[in-house]
Amino acid sequence: MAEGGKTPYDVFRKMIRPQLTAALGKESTFTNVTDILLADDLITEQQLESIKTKTNLSDQKRGSEVAHCLRDKIRNHDDPAKCLLQICDIFEDEDVGSEVLKKHGATMRSKIEETPEASRSDPIKAQPTVPVSSGTTASSRFRSVSNRLENAISSCLTGVVGKLYAQGLISLELKDEMINSHDIPSKKASKLVSELQRSLNNDKHPEIFLNDVCTVLREVGEKPITDIANELVPTATVIGVSSLLQLLGHLINYSYN
Structure with a gap:
């Protein structure tokens, strides 16, 4: 309400x-x-x-x-x-x-x-997320860098797609389309970024989803991509969220023992 x-x-x-x-x-x-x-x-x-x-x-x-x-x-x-x-x-x-x-x-x-x-x-909102400027959301931040991200990943698309798929962030169908399609890399990069935006918009915990995407982008090892990931989600925040999830896992395991 x-x-x-x-x-x-x-x-x-x-x-x-x-x-x-x-x-x-x-x-x-x-x-x-x-x-x-x-x-x-x-x-x-x-x-x-x-x-x-x-x-x-x-x-x-x-x-x-x-x-x-x-x-x-x-x-x-x-x-x-x-x-x-x-x-x-x-x-x-x-x-x-x-x-x-x-x-x-x-x-x-x-x-x-x-x-x-x-x-x-959404109970996850009570947990630490990303310290961003007032009025911004994961969706709006990702959209604001979408053009730059498309340009940055077009030269190493196969590596990006493989890592996103390995972490369950894109579907097998999208992975196969990115690898097997005869479209030019820039067009495929645009499609990939659009699908990530759609998934982000529909995810129940968009900040966590964006954290996961940015973690994968950093693993690609290309400076332009890493810079965009750090702009979207500061490294310290990713570590904080990961630590929180690990702590929750330990607490759950402890409760069963």
Whole structure:
């Protein structure tokens, strides 16, 4: 439950006002934001195509169509708070480049992120994670370096893919596609990063997932990749999380002995 007893659905629904919808529907913003929403499975290709094929829509009306798709996504999501926070990440994304959306994203985040309900829904949040700047999430941080990461891994893709698969971070199908596909390395790297972003968005413990990915990236041994991993998750934090997990393992073993 969000601020004042409101649900995430209520929080978003009450934000659907002319200023928000006009910003969402503005031509350049509409393209940027819907590209990311589509990549993160927050809007479907069918919904987006339906909006694009409607003629004579004003910016406000086009933005309203997007907003109502997002409203329904939140209402039907298994974890509405997580869904709303993903939307906030996108509204605040520098690639979207809208000060209006950034302001609305920050406002919604403040209403939902620090609630008792949000803390209870995911016990791992009570554990030490990553000391990041206020307002950032694992998903938004990973998205912010995605282009650089694609460029960095394209020259050593086979090694990266093998290590990710060995740690259970990608599927066998994706591993085989990366190795056997005849696409150029840059295209395969883009696909791999997109799939990691999708997995990160859907993981119940995104900070732990990102820690694991960054650990693998460091093991590749390429400085540009290591630099990106250290930017995403400082080395000290990875050690801290690993130590925590080892301690939990020892406690569990002790309880059985």
